[in-house]
Amino acid sequence: MQQRTYGQYCATARTLDLVGERWTLLLVRELLTGPKRYGDLQRSLRGMGTGLLAARLKHLEREGLAHKVTLPAPARTPAYALTEAGEELGPAVLALARWGTKWAMGSRREDETFHPGWAVLAMEAFFVPQEAADLCAVYEFRVGDEVFHLRVENGTIDAQHGPAQHPDAVIDTGEEMFAQLAEGRERLADAIGDGRATASGDAEALRRLATLFCLPVPVDRSASPRPSENC
Amino acid sequence: MQQRTYGQYCATARTLDLVGERWTLLLVRELLTGPKRYGDLQRSLRGMGTGLLAARLKHLEREGLAHKVTLPAPARTPAYALTEAGEELGPAVLALARWGTKWAMGSRREDETFHPGWAVLAMEAFFVPQEAADLCAVYEFRVGDEVFHLRVENGTIDAQHGPAQHPDAVIDTGEEMFAQLAEGRERLADAIGDGRATASGDAEALRRLATLFCLPVPVDRSASPRPSENC
DNA sequence: CGGCATCCATTTTGATACTG
DNA sequence: CAGTATCAAAATGGATGCCG
Numbered sequence: 001m002q003q004r005t006y007g008q009y010c011a012t013a014r015t016l017d018l019v020g021e022r023w024t025l026l027l028v029r030e031l032l033t034g035p036k037r038y039g040d041l042q043r044s045l046r047g048m049g050t051g052l053l054a055a056r057l058k059h060l061e062r063e064g065l066a067h068k069v070t071l072p073a074p075a076r077t078p079a080y081a082l083t084e085a086g087e088e089l090g091p092a093v094l095a096l097a098r099w100g101t102k103w104a105m106g107s108r109r110e111d112e113t114f115h116p117g118w119a120v121l122a123m124e125a126f127f128v129p130q131e132a133a134d135l136c137a138v139y140e141f142r143v144g145d146e147v148f149h150l151r152v153e154n155g156t157i158d159a160q161h162g163p164a165q166h167p168d169a170v171i172d173t174g175e176e177m178f179a180q181l182a183e184g185r186e187r188l189a190d191a192i193g194d195g196r197a198t199a200s201g202d203a204e205a206l207r208r209l210a211t212l213f214c215l216p217v218p219v220d221r222s223a224s225p226r227p228s229e230n231c
Numbered sequence: 232m233q234q235r236t237y238g239q240y241c242a243t244a245r246t247l248d249l250v251g252e253r254w255t256l257l258l259v260r261e262l263l264t265g266p267k268r269y270g271d272l273q274r275s276l277r278g279m280g281t282g283l284l285a286a287r288l289k290h291l292e293r294e295g296l297a298h299k300v301t302l303p304a305p306a307r308t309p310a311y312a313l314t315e316a317g318e319e320l321g322p323a324v325l326a327l328a329r330w331g332t333k334w335a336m337g338s339r340r341e342d343e344t345f346h347p348g349w350a351v352l353a354m355e356a357f358f359v360p361q362e363a364a365d366l367c368a369v370y371e372f373r374v375g376d377e378v379f380h381l382r383v384e385n386g387t388i389d390a391q392h393g394p395a396q397h398p399d400a401v402i403d404t405g406e407e408m409f410a411q412l413a414e415g416r417e418r419l420a421d422a423i424g425d426g427r428a429t430a431s432g433d434a435e436a437l438r439r440l441a442t443l444f445c446l447p448v449p450v451d452r453s454a455s456p457r458p459s460e461n462c
Numbered sequence: 463c464g465g466c467a468t469c470c471a472t473t474t475t476g477a478t479a480c481t482g
Numbered sequence: 483c484a485g486t487a488t489c490a491a492a493a494t495g496g497a498t499g500c501c502g
Binding site: 006009010011014021022025047063085091092095097102109111112113118121125219221 | 241
């Protein structure tokens with residue numbers, strides 16, 4: 001199993017040998033916001049058979065990208081976390097997300113699933129370090145029954161699943177609205193004005209939140225085939 | 232055909248719906264250094280059946296990531312080139328390459344193929360814009376029977392297949408040596424001293440060449456399972 | 463709940479032969 | 483050279499059952 005390799009001495013090909021199979025990078029995406037339990041992964045990855053999930057997790061473990069952990073008390077339940085090597089796939093996953101946000105995100109289709117964690121990663125993907133050079137703040141997002149937090153510290157950002165210990169600000173909203181906010185299709189201020197979102201906490205931190213991200217204008221791929229380029 | 236989709240409203244998943252299938256990103260990689268003919272792609276992608284190559288190219292065309300072009304005179308032969316959307320996958324491919332260079336590039340295995348273009352992309356992946364803020368230079372690399380050039384312009388870099396019009400410097404070497412140079416396992420100065428490489432042209436441009444890239448120290452994944460991380 | 467094995471219908475792929 | 487056609491092997495997905 002999984003002995004299919006591209007057989008190329010190339011950094012990209014070697015990487016895809018490890019994480020290029022179906023579902024693997026999405027599994028990494030799930031783990032980028034913190035350790036996850038087997039059942040949670042299964043719920044997030046609709047369409048992935050349980051056998052395949054087990055096989056992929058074993059593969060990630062064998063290759064040193066993830067490892068099994070026991071969640072701290074009071075949970076004490078098994079979960080999977082990324083190793084340092086796995087964590088460092090973050091930039092690559094975010095690069096794919098940046099491309100997708102610009103070129104592949106139309107409106108949500110009827111049968112598509114959505115999880116707030118995906119939108120959180122999209123926010124992280126468009127974080128502008130310069131805008132946060134002098135900012136230290138923790139934002140907590142409560143979306144439906146999921147909670148995430150963003151820790152912004154002097155030009156760095158980290159998104160994690162679960163509540164924050166001492167959030168400077170808390171934003172509360174529904175799934176649909178959160179998806180729109182993260183994709184830049186709605187403004188937080190508008191959503192709060194509407195009552196489709198509520199925010200509390202440090203007003204200055206909240207004001208700066210919207211300035212931390214620079215989202216692209218979505219483009220329709222079929223609109224720019226550049227038929228002129230002949231070289 | 233290709234209607235298998237992850238069904239997730241997520242920028243990463245949507246991207247992988249488009250380019251996540253086997254061989255697709257490697258095809259994009261080939262096209263990142265300029266238009267390529269069908270036969271050249273086939274030679275670069277050993278193991279990819281001709282039927283699959285045709286199907287993937289058609290897919291990329293249909294999705295607006297690549298298009299068919301006619302190479303300028305005197306070639307006048309058909310080839311495939313990336314569209315703007317396809318070109319913008321470059322950062323994602325380079326991010327995968329950066330990860331692979333650090334975590335997945337041991338020494339070359341016996342049965343692995345190698346093409347200089349892959350090493351050229353690796354160089355591009357580790358380009359440090361700050362180091363080239365005040366530099367404008369074109370480097371030509373002649374490796375075996377392949378020629379590439381790097382155009383460095385005020386903090387930007389672009390790698391393309393084929394000779395340069397007015398190179399400031401020309402580096403000539405063999406495939407194995409070039410692979411080592413691009414991966415940072417050998418120094419250009421040493422290789423020239425040995426006679427395993429020759430360089431000519433602007434001495435200042437050549438001196439600065441080695442300073443333009445910041446390569447990582449390779450790490451063995453199996454060496455850092457971080458067994459302590461339990462949260 | 464977590465995790466893995468089994469069985470089976472569909473897809474995807476890899477390799478090669480074949481055609482304009 | 484640029485692709486199509488064909489067929490065997492492998493990967494996927496879905497359901498289901500088992501066991502601690």
